[in-house]
Amino acid sequence: xxxxxxxxxxxxxxxxxxxxxxxxxxxxxxxxxxxxxxxxxxxxxxxxxxxxxxxxxxxxxxxxxxxxxxxxxxxxxxxxxxxxxxxxxxxxxxxxxxxxxxxxxxxxxxxxxxxxxxxxxxxxxxxxxxxxxxxxxxxxxxxxxxxxxxxxxxxxxxxxxxxxxxxxxxxxxxxxxxxxxxxxxxxxxxxxxxxxxxxxxxxxxxxxxxxxxxxxxxxxxxxxxxxxxxxxxxxxxxxxxxxxxxxxxxxxxxxxxxxxxxxxxxxxxxxxxxxxxxxxxxxxxxxxxxxxxxxxxxxxxxxxxxxxxxxxxxxxxxxxxxxxxxxxxxxxxxxxxxxxxxxxxxxxxxxxxxxxxxxxxxxxxxxxxxxxxxxxxxxxxxxxxxxxxxxxxxxxxxxxxxxxxxxxxxxxxxxxxxxxxxxxxxxxxxxxxxxxxxxxxxxxxxxxxxxxxxxxxxxxxxxxxxxxxxxxxxxxxxxxxxxxxxxxxxxxxxxxxxxxxxxxxxxxxxxxxxxxxxxxxxxxxxxxxxxxx
Numbered sequence: 001x002x003x004x005x006x007x008x009x010x011x012x013x014x015x016x017x018x019x020x021x022x023x024x025x026x027x028x029x030x031x032x033x034x035x036x037x038x039x040x041x042x043x044x045x046x047x048x049x050x051x052x053x054x055x056x057x058x059x060x061x062x063x064x065x066x067x068x069x070x071x072x073x074x075x076x077x078x079x080x081x082x083x084x085x086x087x088x089x090x091x092x093x094x095x096x097x098x099x100x101x102x103x104x105x106x107x108x109x110x111x112x113x114x115x116x117x118x119x120x121x122x123x124x125x126x127x128x129x130x131x132x133x134x135x136x137x138x139x140x141x142x143x144x145x146x147x148x149x150x151x152x153x154x155x156x157x158x159x160x161x162x163x164x165x166x167x168x169x170x171x172x173x174x175x176x177x178x179x180x181x182x183x184x185x186x187x188x189x190x191x192x193x194x195x196x197x198x199x200x201x202x203x204x205x206x207x208x209x210x211x212x213x214x215x216x217x218x219x220x221x222x223x224x225x226x227x228x229x230x231x232x233x234x235x236x237x238x239x240x241x242x243x244x245x246x247x248x249x250x251x252x253x254x255x256x257x258x259x260x261x262x263x264x265x266x267x268x269x270x271x272x273x274x275x276x277x278x279x280x281x282x283x284x285x286x287x288x289x290x291x292x293x294x295x296x297x298x299x300x301x302x303x304x305x306x307x308x309x310x311x312x313x314x315x316x317x318x319x320x321x322x323x324x325x326x327x328x329x330x331x332x333x334x335x336x337x338x339x340x341x342x343x344x345x346x347x348x349x350x351x352x353x354x355x356x357x358x359x360x361x362x363x364x365x366x367x368x369x370x371x372x373x374x375x376x377x378x379x380x381x382x383x384x385x386x387x388x389x390x391x392x393x394x395x396x397x398x399x400x401x402x403x404x405x406x407x408x409x410x411x412x413x414x415x416x417x418x419x420x421x422x423x424x425x426x427x428x429x430x431x432x433x434x435x436x437x438x439x440x441x442x443x444x445x446x447x448x449x450x451x452x453x454x455x456x457x458x459x460x461x462x463x464x465x466x467x468x469x470x471x472x473x474x475x476x477x478x479x480x481x482x483x484x485x486x487x488x489x490x491x492x493x494x495x496x497x498x499x500x501x502x503x504x505x506x507x508x509x510x511x512x513x514x515x516x517x518x519x520x521x522x523x524x525x526x527x528x529x530x531x532x533x
C-alpha cells in the first residue's frame with residue numbers, strides 16, 4: 001500500500017491486505033494443516049527418542065555401574081562368562097544397527113552422540129571379559145596339563161616288587177575311574193578357546209602351544225591306560241604266586257613262634273620272670289607285625305580275586321603268646337609285690353603302719369584266683385605251679401602280715417612284740433621310735449612260732465584303739481556338761497538325777513570296769529574324766 005500512497009494524497013486507507021489474507025478460507029485451512037503437521041512431527045520425534053531410550057537405556061545404565069576390576073575379582077564359571085560375552089556382543093550388534101540420523105517429517109533426530117557414548121561401553125566390556133576368559137583358559141590348561149602329566153609318569157612305571165605292583169594296580173584302577181573326569185576337564189578347556197575364537201580374541205602363540213600339548217597329553221594318558229592294563233595282565237599271575245608264598249611264609253613263622261612257646265625259658269619255672277616277660281613283650285610285638293602283614297596280604301588277595309587267609313594261625317599265636325605272657329607277668333608282679341610287702345619298712349617316720357592290710361589281702365586273693373584258673377586249664381604247667389607256690393607261700397605269711405600291719409599298733413605294742421620274739425631293734429636317729437625294720441628282718445626271730453602271742457598283743461591294741469576312740473568321743477560329748485547328783489535314800493550313795501543322767505551313769509560304770517581291766521595304758525586320761533564325776 002505504501003507504493004500507492006502518492007495517489008491518495010496522504011495516508012492510504014481501506015481494507016488491510018493481511019486481514020484480507022487471514023480471512024481467506026483456503027489460506028486458513030492451509031495454516032491449520034501446517035500447524036498440525038508440525039505438531040505431529042514433534043510427537044513422532046518424541047516417540048523416536050523414546051524408542052532409543054527403551055532400546056539402549058540398559059546399555060547406558062550398565063556403563064555407569066559396571067566395575068571391571070570387581071567383575072574380574074569374582075570367581076565365575078565358563079557358562080557365566082559365555083552369557084556375558086553373548087550379551088555384550090548382542091549390544092554391540094544393536095549399536096551397529098542403530099539409525100543415527102532419522103528424518104521425522106520436517107524434523108531430524110540425531111542419535112550420533114548417544115551411539116558415540118555407548119559404543120565404548122560394550123567395546124571395553126567385551127575386551128575385559130575376553131581377557132578374563134583368556135586368562136582362565138591359560139590357567140586351566142596349565143593345571144590340567146600338569147595333572148595329566150603326573151598321571152602319565154605314574155602309569156609309565158613298571159614295578160617288579162609285590163607291594164609296588166599292587167600299588168600300581170590300585171593306581172591304574174583309580175586312573176580308569178578318573179578318565180571321564182579328565183576328558184571333561186580337557187573338553188572344558190577346549191570350550192574356552194572355542195569361545196575366544198568365536199568372539200575374535202587373538203590367543204598368544206605360547207597359549208596355543210600349551211593347548212596343543214594338553215590335547216597330546218590326554219591322548220598319551222589314554223595310551224598309558226591301555227599299556228598299563230596289558231602290563232597288569234602279563235604280570236598278575238607271577239605276582240599272585242609271590243603273594244601266596246608270602247602268606248605261607250608268615251604262617252610258617254607264626255607256627256614257629258607257637259612251637260617256641262612250649263620250649264625253653266617259657267616253660268622252665270626256674271627262669272627269671274623279668275627276662276621272660278621282656279622276651280614275651282618283644283614276641284607279642286613281632287606277632288602284631290606279622291598280623292599287620294597278613295592283613296595287608298589279605299587285601300592284596302582281594303585285589304587278585306583270590307581266597308583270603310582265615311588268620312587262624314595268627315589268632316592261635318596271639319592267644320598262646322598272650323596267655324604265656326599273662327602267666328609270667330603274674331609271677332613277676334606277685335614276686336615284686338610280695339618283696340615290697342615284706343622288705344620295705346613297716347612304719348613311717350611318725351611310727352604309723354605303712355602296710356594296707358586290706359589291700360594286701362585282696363591282692364593275694366586275686367592272684368590266688370588267677371593261679372587256680374591257670375591250674376585248671378594247664379595242670380601240668382610248671383610255670384602255673386610256680387605261680388601257685390609263690391602265692392601259697394605268701395598266704396602262709398599272710399596272718400603274720402595282717403598282725404604286723406595292724407594300724408592300732410603303738411610303740412608300746414611293738415616293744416612288747418619285740419620282747420616276745422627276742423628282737424633287738426635300734427631306736428630312731430633322734431632317739432625316739434625305731435630304726436626302719438621290715439617283716440623280712442623280723443622273720444629271723446621265728447615270728448610264725450610266736451604268732452599266737454603276737455595276735456594277743458594285736459587284739460589288745462585293737463581294743464585299746466577302739467576304747468581310746470570312744471573315750472575321745474565321750475570327752476568331746478561331755479565337754480562343758482555339769483552333772484547333778486542326789487543322795488540315794490539314806491544309803492550314803494549318790495546317783496545322777498534324771499533318766500538321761502541315769503543312762504550316762506550306767507555308761508560311766510561300764511567305762512570304769514573296762515578301765516580297771518584292760519586300759520591300764522590309758523590311766524593317764526582318767527583324771528580328765530574324774531572332773532566330770
